Amino acid sequence: MPKLDVAEPKKKKLWPRILLILSVVGPGIIAGTADNDAGGIATYSVAGAQYGYHLIWVLFLITFVLAITQEMGARLGIVSGKGLSALIRENFPFKATFFIILLSFVANWANVLAEFAGISAVANIYGIPNWLFVLSSAGLISWLVISGNFKNIQKIFLTSSALYLAYVVAGFMTHPDWSAAVKSIVVPSWVPTHDFLFMAIALIGTTVTIWGQFFIQSYFAEKGVRTQDLNLARADVYLGSFWTNFVAFFIIVATAGTLYANGITITDAADAARALEPFAGVMAKHLFAWGLYNASMLGAGVVTIATAYSLTEAFGWEGKVNSGFAESSAFYKIFLFCIFSTALIVLIPNFPIISVLIASQALNTFILPILFFFLLRLLNRKDIMGAHRNGLALNIAGWVSIAGLSILNLSYFIYMIVSIFR
C-alpha cells in the first residue's frame, strides 16, 4: 500500500509562529491556575494572615519546582502521545499501576471535596441556602463538561484563569507595602515554629499536585501538539507556573497587608473574604468571595476531568472529553460520581470535612514522590522519549525536587501523626 510521502517542511514565518503559540497555549495555564483552587486560596490567605510576607520566598522556589515537573509531564505527553496512567500501565507491573492509580483517585476525590467545601463557603458568605448553591454549581459543572465540546471547555477554563485577576485587584485595593513585599520574594525569612514549617509544606502541597501531573500530560497528549512545537508548549507551561504563583503572591499580599498587620487570624478563604471588608472595603470582600467561587469551580472541573481520564486510560475504558456521552460512558460515570458524591457530602451537617482534607493531604504527600519516581523513569527511557529524554541537568533538578518534596512532605506527615497522637 502506498504511504503518503513526506515533503520538506516549509520555512516558518513570524506571524504564523505567533498564531501557533496562541494555539498551543492553554494546558499549562489552565493547570497552573487550577492549582490555585479552593484549597490553594485558603492556604495562601491563611499564610498571608498568619505570617505576613515571611512565606513569599517559598512561593518563589515553588514556581521552579512546578515549572520543572509540569514541563516534564508536558514533554512526556507530547512525545509519547499518551497520558501518564497509560504509560505507567504499559511500562510498570500491573499491581503497581493499580496501587498508584487507586490511591491517586482517592486523593483527587478528596481534592474535589475541598472544592465543594469552597463553594459551600461562598454560599455562607452571601447567605444563600447551601444545598441550592452547591447542587446547582455541581449541575453547572456537569452540564458544561458533558454538553460542551473540547474547545468550549478550554475557552471556559481559560476565561476562568483570567478571572483570577480579581485577586490581583484585591491585592492592590489593600494598599500594601510594596517595597517590603517585593523584597520578601528573594530574601528568605524564617519564623522558627512548627506551624511555620507546616504552612510552608502546605503551600507546596497545594501547588504541586498529583492531579496536576495527570492533567498536564493528558491534555497535551490529547491536544495533538507536534514534537516540533515542544518549545511552545514549554513556554505555555512556564507561563502557567508563573501565573499561578503571581496570583498567589497577590493573595498573600492582600491578607498580609490587612489581616496580618492588624493581628487578625483566619482559618479559611471565606473567613478571609469577610475579614477583608473593614480594611479594604466591600469590593475587596466581593472580589475575594467570587475569586474563591471561580477557583472552586475551575478546580472541581479540572480535577475531576483529570481523575476520570487517568482511571479510564489505565484500565482501558476508553473515553475522551470530546467523544460524547454514549461513546465514553465510563469517563462520564466517573466524572459524575466525583462531582455529586462530593457535593452531597459537603451538604451533610457536621461532616468532619477538615479531617478528611488533612488525611487527603497526607495521602497526597505519600503518593507524589512515587508518582515522580515513575515520571522520571519514563523520561529517561530511550524507546519512549528518543532524543527528548531528560538531560543530566534536568534529571538532577528532578531528583532534587523529588528529594526536597519527599523530605518536606515526610516531615509534614510525621508532624501530622505526632499531632494526632499528642
Place this chain on the structure above:
Amino acid sequence: MPYFSHLINSQVNDSADVMIGRLEDVLIKVKPGDYSALEYIIIKQRHHKKRIIIPYDAVENFSNEEVSLRTLFSKINFLESEPAGYVRLNRDVMDQQIVDVAGARVVRVNDLRIGDFEGKLCVLGIDVSFKGLLRRLSVSSLDFFDFFKVNLIDWRKAQPVEGVLKLDSVSRDLTKLHPADIANIIEDLSVKQGSNLVLSLDKNMAARVFEEIDPEIQKSLIGQLSPEHAARISERMSIDELVDLIQSLPEHQSKQLLDYVEQERMKKIKKLLSYEDDTAGGLMTTEFLAGLPDDTVSGTIEKIRHLSESFRSANYIYVIDEKSKYKGVISFRRLIMADGDEILKDVMKKSVHLPLLHPNQSIKSVAHLMTKYDLNSVAVVDDENKFLGVVTVDDVMRVLVPNA
C-alpha cells in the same frame, strides 16, 4: 486452559526437576488471521543477569505451577540472541492497547488466553474484562458469585496498536473495515497514534476515513500532521467536508491547508465558505455530476464510467444549460433504462416540477422538505435558477446526529 498471567513468573525446571529460573516472557509471531503459536520462551535465571532463550519445542509441560523441560539444562540449545521479527507477549502485548477489529474499538489487554490449537499451544484470545483485572491483582477469588464475566476477543480479530504503527502497511483486516469504523478506532486512539494510522492508509481511504472523524478530533489530527500530509488527505476529501474542516480550524492552520489547494477547487471552496454553516448553502456540496440538455444518454453513461472515485454519493445527473441554469435531473436508474440515442432533456424530470432549495434556507426547512418529499438529495439554486450545488441526506444527518 491457562491464562498468560498465571504462566508468567512461574518456575522453570529441567527434566531432572532442577530449577533453572523463572519464565519472563514468551515470543510469538503475529500472522494475520491466525492464532499465534508460542515459539520461544525467555527464562530469567537465578543469580544471573543474562536471560536464556529456548525454543518452545524443548518444553515438556506448561502449567500454572511450573514449566518443565524435556532435557537436562546442560543439554539445552539456547539462542545466542533474541530472534528478529518476534513479538514478546509480556512486554509488547500485555497491558498494551489493541484494536478489536470486529468491534471497531480500542481496548487494553488485561490478560491472554492460551490453549491448544491444531496440536500447538497458541494465544487464542484477549481478555479485556474486569475479571481479567481482578485476576491480575490475584483477587479473582473475591468474585464468589462470578458476578463479572470474562470477555474474550478472538486473537485473530485483534491488531496490536503499536504493531499497526510499526508495520508499513496496516493489517488487511483493518483496511477492510468501513471508513466510519476506522474513524471510530482513530477517535479511540491517542492523537499521535491516530494520525499515524491515518498516514498508513492509502490516500483515498485516508480521506474517506478523515471525513467520518469527529470534527474536534479532526482538528487535533490536523495539528499533529505535517501541512503536506494534511494537504494530501484534504485533496481527496469531498469539498463540503473540506470546507467544514477549514471553517473549524484556527486561521493559521486553515491558511496552511488552503495553500495547497489547486485553483479550480479553491474557487468552489471560496464560494461555499461564503454561506452560513447551518443553511442549505453551507450544507451543500459543489461536486455533482452534470450534463448539458443536448448530451446523449450513451455519452453520459460513458462519462460516468470514467469518473473519479471521489464522486461518492452521486446517484443523479443534473442537467444544466450553458448559462448554468438548472433544467432537470435524471436518476441513474432512469438513465440506464433509457435509449442510448435519446438526449438528456427528453429523459429528465423537469426542474419546474421539483422541490428546490435556496442557499439561505435553514437546516430545519431543508430536513423538512427532504422528509416530506422522500428525497435523498435536493438541488440548490439561486434566485435566477442558477445551479449552485446539491444537499444530500447524509449532509443533513451529520448535522442532526453529530455523534454517530
